[in-house]
Amino acid sequence: MNDADVIVVGAGPVGLMLAGELCLAGLHPLVLERRPQRRDIPKAGGVGGRILDVLRYRGMLERFEAASARPAPAPRFPFGGLHLDFSHLTDSPMAALPLAQPRLEHLLEDYATQRGAEIRRGHEVTGLRQDDDAITAEVHGQGGRYRLTAPYLVGCDGPRSRVRDLAGIPFPGTTYPEVNRVGQVTIPEPVTVLDNGDLDVRGGGRIQAGFTRTERGVFGLGARASETLFLYTSEDESTAYDDDAPMPLAELQDSITRVLGVHLPLGEPRRLSRFTFQARHAARYREGRVLLAGDAAHLFPATGVALNAGMLDAVNLAWKLGATVHGWAPPGLLDTYHRERHQAGARTLLHTQAQVALRRGLDPAADALRELFEEVVADEQPLRRMGALLAGSDIRYGGTGEHPLTGTFAPDLTLHTGQGTTSVARLMRPARPVLLDLAGRRDLREAARDWRPRVEIYTAKTGQPPADAILIRPDAHIAWSATGEDTDASTLPEALSGWFGAPS
Structure with a gap:
């Protein structure tokens, strides 16, 4: 007998999103997290795209917006410096919704547990064994070692994924x-935010908003008058850091001094994090x-895309696991x-590696590339295309028909x-397939x-x-669509069978 329908390894935003979606699919997920407590380091600052x-389609967005300190999306987004x-x-x-990762995880955990997910913290997967019927996980928990079995296991356990290594991927x-x-950080007394977003530092001169590139690295500045400063630095270093270890405020201040060559006073920290960049893609x-x-x-x-891509992974996967475990897939x-x-991941990898080329080049050719890129995205069509890339909304999945x-x-x-006014977003809240007849097509x-x-079949x-x-x-996502009375109704059962199994 299985201990769960699906074992989810990792209780970060992706694992928790997956757990909630699995519950909507009618499954009982068990989430294992090796850390005994939720992390309070805000590695990500929000979600977007x-x-x-x-x-919104799941009816969750209002709850997230209420928890955000600044729900109105900023009109400017970083791209390659x-x-x-x-x-x-x-x-x-x-669009983006600023929301510190600990708060995001708290909301997702509440959503998942309210729908029946079980979460065990301080439980680490140390081994895996699978056969034709199930997968068995060896787990080291707070009470010792034990085993769990389930039809499937999903590794949402981050860059150093133990699950990925154990599976040999x-x-x-x-x-x-x-x-x-x-x-x-809060804005300290010696610093004044000017109308254009620049900083006037008493005794230190003026610091420009946006990105400043020097031979020692890149400095980024965003400010909200009388509230907080958003600061970023990037430098090439040989020091090995543990990205999960807290970063002290002095480390950020020293980095700013090295990159800019000036001392910038900092107020009280609201968020501090450190990370390195990698471009990696699992073979499968x-x-x-x-x-x-x-x-x-x-x-x-690049920043601002990994969390969104991972949560979209979870949404794509959950209903397919539900169909498979329930037996109608x-x-x-x-x-x-x-x-x-994998196609979506490759697309995201494409534009983030392009950002590396924009960000890291220091010679005149790189300067020319950045200048030309800024000219191109000043036009609406290229700007919209780049926005869709950032949002992950340019992805088109396979379906039935053309x-x-x-x-x-x-x-x-x-x-x-006939029952009143509704919307596609409201129909999608239960995460069930929907056939929407918009033309009174009884056939x-x-x-x-x-x-x-x-x-679910609706006429509207x-x-x-x-x-x-x-x-x-x-x-x-749309699995099949039809326009015109000459559409052959026989193509619909093909789509229904191809995505949702044999007739019940």
Whole structure:
């Protein structure tokens, strides 16, 4: 008898997001975390991009916004030591929600445990063994050693993933020699924030907002008048640091002095963290009954994307594990997790490695590259394209058929049904497949009848319907779509079988 439906190793944001999604899929997940307590080091400062849409579709975003000190998204985002400025766009392709990682983890843990997930802290996986029926984990817990069995195990245990190593999954890539430090501090009395965001330091002169590049590294400054300073440094160092160890304020101040050559007084710290950059990608996200998500599967050499990508891994994987454990998954469904999210990881790796080239070059050619890049992204279309890259919203998954909507993220339409007004976002809260008939196509509803109640079927009207009907996966991506009365209703059962198994 199994101890859980899925064992999740790692109680960071990705593991906790996965646990909550697994509960929505009707499973009982067990989360193992080797640390005895939740970390209070805010390694990440918030979430952004496509995952914000997912959180809204799950009905969670308002809770996250209420916990954020600054829910309004900033119009500028860092990219390779430069900034992408979306302030002149009416609808920005990239948004972010500032939220310190400890607070984020607290919210995700509450969400998961309220839905039935079990979390054990101070329990470390030391061995794995799998066969045709289950996977067995050797665990060292607070009361000694024991074993757990489950149909599947997911490693969400970070860059040094023990699960990945035990499963024998290669993790090729590059480690860069730069050490990056991030701090959020109160504004001390000798420092004045000017209207344009620059700092006037009494006795020390003026420090420019944005990124300043010197021969010793890169300094970044963002400020909110009378509130806090957001500081960043990057320097090449040979010192080996433990990124999980707290960074003292003096270390950040010394780094600023080395890079800028001036002393910047700092107030009380609100956030301090240190990290190195790596570009690594697991050769595969699945090895039998073992799967990887988050930093265990990919590391990106830029800030602001890893957490979002990892949480999207979790959303893609959970419903497929649910279908597989419940027994209605079509052949190969679980393998689509590697295919779809490995593609997404490669796309994120592409733009973050491009950021390395922009950030690290120090010769005139690199200066020319940065100048030309800033010219290009001053135009709307390239700027939107870069914003979609940052957001992770340019990913199109595989689907059934060639309709332009197939594989894209379902738009949040306002829907008028016989029971009242609703929306796509509200329909997706239970994380169940949805067939949405927007044109009164009885033939399509009849074709899907045998998949009830596995697939929810709705008839609705909307202002400008993008299609006659769309079939939406639990992760809110469109599996099939149709437009025009000449659409053959026989293609819908093919899509339903291909994604949601044989008729019930």
